[in-house]
Amino acid sequence: MRRRLAAGNWKMNGSRAALAEIAALAEAFPAPASEIVLCPPATLLAPAAARAEGTALRLGGQDCHAEPRGAHTGDIAAPMLAEAGAAYVILGHSERRADHGETSAQVRAKAAAAQAAGLTAIVCVGESLAERDAGETLSIVGAQMAESIPEDATAEALVLAYEPVWAIGTGRTASSAQIAEVHDFMRAELTRRFGAGTGDGVRLLYGGSVKGANAAEIFATSNVDGALVGGASLTAADFGPIVAALEAAEA
């Protein structure tokens, strides 16, 4: 049984005032069946962890370096995220692939570093609109998976997020049929590469304009174990209904 997961990506948003959202979310879901994770900016990780202590909420980073320490100005190592209170780290988000030219090989090295630090990596894959229109969705996702996932990945250390680039922050959501096609493909690829145990155990999230209004339909889709949510994770008022839909799907 895969435990469902709702992960919120605050991106470069939020100040200390936003920590109140963490308290509100934790209060709304004191004992969730699914897992709830918030990934605030790195500067808020430690105070967010303090705010989440004793609650069911877990925290994550938004990136890490592939090395555990060293001369890498401005970067954050996976053990540092763990020490600050993170249990998860988002890796290979399309915004990092676009803004920082991050390659799948780099994502794979970062995922290995995350695993070594005891973090669960949420590795993001997904096609651009041009790639979808060219009929290349599955080959792009397959290649990103092959190149971004470490050889010794485990169901505990890896979560995969399918995030079609054209659906992120656009208000445009992939249809259930489009999501099911990709998620079924991802499940089959994982099972082919890692065998039934790990292949069945890795959780698959959908990400791309998930809101309270469309969450239930998305969570009822084949091989969808939860969501990676950007804009709608910034407040408890918006994220709460998504978590509630996940809890209803869990029941």
Ligand code: PEP
């Ligand atoms: C994301 O950034 O991972 C994301 C899915 O964003 P949004 O929910 O805002 O589309």
